[in-house]
Amino acid sequence: MSDLRPQTDSRTLQFQAALVELSRTASAGLEDALAQAVAVAADALDVPRVSIWLFNDDHTELRCLKLYDRARKVHESGAVLDVKRYPRYFQTLEESRTIAANDAPTDPATSEFATGYLDVLNITAMLDVPIRLEGRVVGVLCNEHTGSPRSWRIDEQNFAGSLADLTALVLETDRRRTVERELRQSFNQLDLFFSQSLDGFFFMMMDEPVRWDDTVDKEKTLDHIFEHQRITKVNDAMLRLHAATPQQFLGRRPMDVFAHNMDQGRQFVRQMLDAGHRQPVPPARVAEAGRRPGNRAGRRRPAEGRSLPARPAADH
Numbered sequence: 167m168s169d170l171r172p173q174t175d176s177r178t179l180q181f182q183a184a185l186v187e188l189s190r191t192a193s194a195g196l197e198d199a200l201a202q203a204v205a206v207a208a209d210a211l212d213v214p215r216v217s218i219w220l221f222n223d224d225h226t227e228l229r230c231l232k233l234y235d236r237a238r239k240v241h242e243s244g245a246v247l248d249v250k251r252y253p254r255y256f257q258t259l260e261e262s263r264t265i266a267a268n269d270a271p272t273d274p275a276t277s278e279f280a281t282g283y284l285d286v287l288n289i290t291a292m293l294d295v296p297i298r299l300e301g302r303v304v305g306v307l308c309n310e311h312t313g314s315p316r317s318w319r320i321d322e323q324n325f326a327g328s329l330a331d332l333t334a335l336v337l338e339t340d341r342r343r344t345v346e347r348e349l350r351q352s353f354n355q356l357d358l359f360f361s362q363s364l365d366g367f368f369f370m371m372m373d374e375p376v377r378w379d380d381t382v383d384k385e386k387t388l389d390h391i392f393e394h395q396r397i398t399k400v401n402d403a404m405l406r407l408h409a410a411t412p413q414q415f416l417g418r419r420p421m422d423v424f425a426h427n428m429d430q431g432r433q434f435v436r437q438m439l440d441a442g443h444r445q446p447v448p449p450a451r452v453a454e455a456g457r458r459p460g461n462r463a464g465r466r467r468p469a470e471g472r473s474l475p476a477r478p479a480a481d482h
Contacts, residue, residue, distance in 0.1 A: 200333070200336065203336070208236040208309075215308075216309050217233035217234070219306050221249075227249060228305070229246050230243050230245040251278070254278055255275055263295070263323075264323045264327055267291060268315065270284050271284050287310070291316040294308050295326045305333075391435060392432070398416065
């Protein structure tokens with residue numbers, strides 16, 4: 167027992183060091199982070215093969231994102247498993263923290279892989295851990311041992327579980343980066359359209375979201391919107407239409423824009439919020455307070471223009 171304790175402590179420290187190393191690369195690009203994860207896992211667990219797999223959207227296929235072959239020191243990807251061919255394995259994966267198959271060809275959870283996979287690669291033991299995001303299994307971390315039999319220790323299983331959690335963090339970080347990149351592209355396209363459009367547009371925003379459903383007094387909510395929503399952006403076409411400067415538009419509220427017909431303005435904003443999306447403002451002239459002094463009667467009237475206020479953030 168005295169000889170076993172130092173060895174166990176040494177392994178625990180090795181696993182902790184590996185996790186610290188991986189946590190430092192969790193914010194790296196997806197490709198680099200996954201490559202680092204499988205390589206570190208292979209060394210820490212002393213296994214020849216470690217791989218990370220992800221389900222497709224409908225969970226009918228499991229695709230290999232990254233596989234590390236330690237003996238050959240190569241990374242591979244692209245293999246696909248048909249989920250319906252391995253029902254016991256995937257059911258166990260959904261229900262377990264780890265699948266520690268000491269004898270993979272005969273273990274009920276992994277025996278479905280015995281012919282055509284385990285026998286071909288001489289895999290004798292598997293330590294598989296589900297990768298979960300928001301409580302849902304999205305993939306699996308596979309650690310595969312070849313050659314002589316192997317019994318997975320608790321500290322090894324705990325390390326593999328922590329590694330799967332780190333992998334989930336890497337995947338979530340990459341997903342957020344993708345969303346942010348797509349949002350930037352969308353905003354850039356919107357800004358290009360906004361700035362180059364021949365039609366007049368402006369955006370209106372609120373400092374904080376408002377709730378718009380049957381639990382609120384909608385007339386009071388409209389009062390709040392008309393008092394606090396403000397124009398935050400206006401394009402050149404709108405400025406030319408009204409022969410105005412940005413300062414004469416920016417900061418104006420719905421109660422200013424619809425001062426000539428408040429009932430029409432309230433009806434428009436109500437319809438917009440009920441529909442849940444942006445709509446063109448109906449033809450209406452901008453209130454006299456926002457017009458540039460000295461406009462001649464012959465100048466094109468604001469009634470001929472259009473504007474597009476941004477919908478106030480609403481909690482549906």
